[in-house]
Amino acid sequence: MKELREEDTTMEISSWIAHWAKWSPSKTAVRCERTSVTYHDLEERVGTLAGCLRQASVTTGDRVAYLGPSCTELLEALCACGRLGAILVPLNARMPAAELEVFVAHTAPRIFLAEESFETAARACTGSCPNTRILSFRAGGTVCRRADGHPVSADPHADPTAPVVILFTSGTTGSPKGAVMASDALLANAADTTSALEMTARDEVLTFTPMFHVAGLNLLTTPALSVGATVTVHPRFCAETILHDIAAIPATLLVASPPMTLELAADPAWERTDLTGLRCVVTGGTAVTERSITPWRERGVPVVQSYGLTEAGPHVTLVPLHDVPRMSLTAGRPTLQNQVRVIDASGRHVDRGARGEIVVQGPSVMQGYWENSEATRETLRDGWCRTGDVGFIDAAGYLHVVDRIKEIIVVGVSNVYPADLEAVLNDSPDIDAAAVVARPDDKLGEVPVAFVVPAPGHALSPDGVLSRFDGRLAPYKHPRDVVILDAMPRTSVGKPNRKALRAIARARCAAPPDGPRDQ
Numbered sequence: 200m201k202e203l204r205e206e207d208t209t210m211e212i213s214s215w216i217a218h219w220a221k222w223s224p225s226k227t228a229v230r231c232e233r234t235s236v237t238y239h240d241l242e243e244r245v246g247t248l249a250g251c252l253r254q255a256s257v258t259t260g261d262r263v264a265y266l267g268p269s270c271t272e273l274l275e276a277l278c279a280c281g282r283l284g285a286i287l288v289p290l291n292a293r294m295p296a297a298e299l300e301v302f303v304a305h306t307a308p309r310i311f312l313a314e315e316s317f318e319t320a321a322r323a324c325t326g327s328c329p330n331t332r333i334l335s336f337r338a339g340g341t342v343c344r345r346a347d348g349h350p351v352s353a354d355p356h357a358d359p360t361a362p363v364v365i366l367f368t369s370g371t372t373g374s375p376k377g378a379v380m381a382s383d384a385l386l387a388n389a390a391d392t393t394s395a396l397e398m399t400a401r402d403e404v405l406t407f408t409p410m411f412h413v414a415g416l417n418l419l420t421t422p423a424l425s426v427g428a429t430v431t432v433h434p435r436f437c438a439e440t441i442l443h444d445i446a447a448i449p450a451t452l453l454v455a456s457p458p459m460t461l462e463l464a465a466d467p468a469w470e471r472t473d474l475t476g477l478r479c480v481v482t483g484g485t486a487v488t489e490r491s492i493t494p495w496r497e498r499g500v501p502v503v504q505s506y507g508l509t510e511a512g513p514h515v516t517l518v519p520l521h522d523v524p525r526m527s528l529t530a531g532r533p534t535l536q537n538q539v540r541v542i543d544a545s546g547r548h549v550d551r552g553a554r555g556e557i558v559v560q561g562p563s564v565m566q567g568y569w570e571n572s573e574a575t576r577e578t579l580r581d582g583w584c585r586t587g588d589v590g591f592i593d594a595a596g597y598l599h600v601v602d603r604i605k606e607i608i609v610v611g612v613s614n615v616y617p618a619d620l621e622a623v624l625n626d627s628p629d630i631d632a633a634a635v636v637a638r639p640d641d642k643l644g645e646v647p648v649a650f651v652v653p654a655p656g657h658a659l660s661p662d663g664v665l666s667r668f669d670g671r672l673a674p675y676k677h678p679r680d681v682v683i684l685d686a687m688p689r690t691s692v693g694k695p696n697r698k699a700l701r702a703i704a705r706a707r708c709a710a711p712p713d714g715p716r717d718q
Contacts, residue, residue: 211382213278217353219427230431246350249279251343259284267314268434269410289411296323359383377569387562388512389425391534400427405453407433438466449476456693457491464494506530512563529597537561558583608637629657632687634695638704648704649678
């Protein structure tokens with residue numbers, strides 16, 4: 200952490216709320232279900248919660264876990280931690296207690312904020328942390344009363360490099376990987392996002408991606424608060440309710456992953472929903488296809504593709520607004536303070552158009568992984584953040600994301616990118632969702648297995664699916680098995696759950712169905 204002089208004026212994340220509480224005290228900051236909170240009230244609640252946490256002996260560097268729905272209280276907790284120099288640990292509300300226990304033990308929180316419907320799970324996952332105190336609250340109420348401690352005001356001399364949140368990566372396996380983000384990283388991400396999307400206090404942001412994940416918290420929500428805009432939070436994804444709010448608020452900005460877009464467009468209310476208030480929809484997080492942006496485009500709504508990762512805050516690139524829709528199927532250009540390169544296996548910068556690993560540098564990149572020095576050294580090398588993503592930069596300077604390095608399937612000695620196969624499947628109007636994963640193979644090491652979900656009103660057969668690849672991809676890239684599902688298993692942010700799919704593929708190894716043989 201840098202040394203601060205007494206005369207320095209700095210910012211930590213809660214200073215946004217303190218500022219807008221003075222400039223726009225009656226402006227609505229956050230709506231959630233039946234509750235609306237103005238910036239004045241939000242500042243009061245943040246100060247009160249910070250006082251309550253201080254009364255409970257929370258101090259610099261202490262962790263405060265949060266388990267509950269996406270709601271105003273999560274944002275209050277983030278800002279209160281920033282005010283105290285403490286670190287918020289938002290936990291995945293969809294995980295059972297047995298899974299959560301690993302993350303709780305790893306971060307050893309002093310305080311555990313649990314929404315009342317999650318209190319049983321909170322108590323079940325804190326067995327290895329006997330000194331953790333659980334504070335229960337009701338969503339839409341207040342976490343603490345003024346009587347529970349003296350309110351804490353924003354400190355104009357706070358250290359912006361102090362860690363403020365630990366965000367666990369959605370693909371965590373083995374040792375937990377929690378990206379440690381400081382206030383200055385969140386400030387940089389907010390500045391880049393608001394600049395690229397021309398966000399102002401007049402914007403109405405709709406958030407329905409879970410805020411325990413970096414996408415729900417930092418794609419638009421914290422940037423919106425930084426400019427004094429209003430955020431409407433949905434605790435859960437419900438297409439009908441979201442469409443109602445898009446028209447009723449009316450919303451100006453939202454984030455919708457491709458699966459969310461398709462679900463919204465399939466809702467009976469889609470065609471009659473007034474979308475004219477939306478000036479932009481941000482998409483990404485998984486493969487963005489023509490099919491996933493067409494519903495918005497046909498309704499006259501600009502779609503901006505974004506690329507990012509938990510470790511980078513998350514925004515790395517965005518498609519400039521003036522390049523929509525022409526470049527909407529690319530990942531865009533680096534945001535103001537970010538640099539992006541593509542490197543080969545030896546770390547050398549490759550030419551434009553050549554595939555390699557995407558690496559990122561900028562002030563929104565994490566400080567490292569919480570108490571995981573080995574993973575930190577592997578990811579942060581030579582001043583660059585290794586993303587683990589394969590991509591290329593085209594002649595015009597636009598980034599194209601091809602796949603995850605760890606998802607590459609090595610068939611014999613040849614690399615096969617699942618995204619190439621998924622692109623073929625996603626071109627088919629009778630396929631609603633598709634994903635391709637590796638299956639162990641005694642002869643070739645690995646082979647591709649395709650998982651598909653039929654579109655409503657359509658039927659699929661394995662042979663019919665396999666025929667789509669004829670003449671499109673080299674035979675060695677073709678799937679060796681096709682699994683037809685009723686629904687695609689997905690992660691909390693809508694990506695195909697590849698871990699679950701790989702387990703299904705391995706289970707079928709013993710007796711694979713008739714299909715194409717090794718070619």
